[in-house]
Amino acid sequence: MDDAPLPIRATVASLARRAGVAASTVSRALRDDPRISPQVRARIATLAAEAGYTPNVLARTLVGGRSGLIGLVLGSIENPFYAELMQQTVSQAAAHGLRLLLLHAGPGPIEDATAEALLQYRVDGCLITSAGLSSRAAAICADNGVPVVMVNRVARLHGSAVSCNNLAAGEALAELLLAAGHRRPAIVSGNAGTSTSTERAEGFARRFLAAGLPAPARFEGGTGHAAGYAAGQAIAALPAPQQPDAVFGVSDILAMGAMDALREAGLRVPGDVSVVGMDGIAAGAHAPYRLTTVAQPLEAMVARGLDLLLARIGGARLPDEVVLLRGALIRRASARLP
Amino acid sequence: MDDAPLPIRATVASLARRAGVAASTVSRALRDDPRISPQVRARIATLAAEAGYTPNVLARTLVGGRSGLIGLVLGSIENPFYAELMQQTVSQAAAHGLRLLLLHAGPGPIEDATAEALLQYRVDGCLITSAGLSSRAAAICADNGVPVVMVNRVARLHGSAVSCNNLAAGEALAELLLAAGHRRPAIVSGNAGTSTSTERAEGFARRFLAAGLPAPARFEGGTGHAAGYAAGQAIAALPAPQQPDAVFGVSDILAMGAMDALREAGLRVPGDVSVVGMDGIAAGAHAPYRLTTVAQPLEAMVARGLDLLLARIGGARLPDEVVLLRGALIRRASARLP
DNA sequence: TGGCTTTGTGCTATCGATTGCACAACAGCG
């Protein structure tokens, strides 16, 4: 049996021995320190390559540098938006040479032990995208000088944030529905207390009120398709005179759930009732839905989020900053359009 | 302005100073070493708590221990199955006190620089779930003695694996369709060369051949909904005599895409053509699809994957191991059933 | 009461990479 030639990894020390120089020289050579002579530098580079040398980031971090790690706290991927956000984040972070420590992805608050991992692994910064109560993670970061940026969520106490202009998005959707003659709007809300849900609903409602119409009826939604479906059933069960002629699901997945329930109850969408959502997830574009929505500028959001984070990791003591990006209204067949 | 009381984190050394003992004593007290007297242990525990002490995992890892990090390589979340897999993995890993280094999530092969991060951060092990070509990551791990477990993918060269019994799943679906009288099956395949796609298609085809029927027609699929949709369009465009009466999308998302295209082309599902998939993703259960499928036992797969990984991290030199789990056939309305 | 075992702590090296400072070799200058 091949008795496992225990894979001893090359270190600066082992390279130094083989090159006949000091460890510090190896370190400097590999970091392209101008003080090292070109010959030595080249020789060490060759040696490192053939030994398959990989620097130990942990040791480097220990001495005081960056870890190159970004903590990522995700919301429940019951909402596919978060999955898209994650993929975008991984890819952009990699482009900056950063890796992600994925700490939480799911419903419910983040556990204390998990949030503490942010400190234990010395993350350089933290991206929090959970719409729910992940304030614990934010608090821990704030207490320990770890920069935090919230994405798709406003910063409640501390930290910077990037999000879509939810208010404007709600207004734009309302505007569109108004122009098409809708007069009895309803809202399927997200989890209570989440900024995204509140703001979107607020913008939507405001526009109808401004038009002299009654406030939209509100239905408790939640996180995923099932919640939207339940709300849709509740709406379909209303007596005819109270039936809304437009339903706004504050996230696409809610809208899709509601749409499924409405249709199953025999209502035609958009014939009897228009449905609109917000986020711009891929599934919303598919044939059964063709959801009119406001798409969040995912790529730009992540880009700006990383910008904010990197600037603060740079050491500069910057004030908290909030970036609002405008979403793009996408008209599709789920709503009667003007 | 509050001039940032630079958050100096407590260390064993700082605690030792305050407690008037040696750093090693602090370390031992916090790790509940029986050699430390109860009084000292309690005093240090109190001190640590009020100082908000958090051990530096990097330093601990450096001295030779585990990093507590698991590398996670994900496939494209164009297929929601991977998002579900990720959430499950995060949650189960956390239960083991492990954190995930999220290295890649997307289509395309993993970059070399990214794969090397596995070594740089000294991950204890690596979970590879990408169906595509992430062999680079596997190779790097193997070369450096990092245990690897593939999930939802067979191990090509080295490493252990957990996956659903794809062959049996394909057979079960074929069986069901045969029993319901289907005689002209078609397959929408995944990316060429992926074990999951090949095996599922193989099992499916085999069963029809065994029944004395011609081999199912094959349509090039791919990763996501769009690929399935395109395949569906191709199928719908066939002259009537060649129209299949059953379509197997090797993943749910492909099947859903195909279904959307077929219906859009005027075909009734399951009236004119039955559609079945495999994976058991949440969206497949929703009203527009009600997809008959074989659900992968996600929770068990991740659990067994972590088991395999942890056993190998334990240091034991175990042979590569492959675990096959049986999926669960779920009958829904997308197919004419027996 | 002396010697021996248990208990509880401290000292110190270690992991791997980085960095300030010292220092040798050599060139240029007056």
Place this chain on the structure above:
DNA sequence: CGCTGTTGTGCAATCGATAGCACAAAGCCA
């Protein structure tokens, strides 16, 4: 020819936690 200045390297300390070994203070027995 001696002196200062540059260039290239080595030494040693450091980051934070851990672990082997030494060692002091008790407790036990004969």
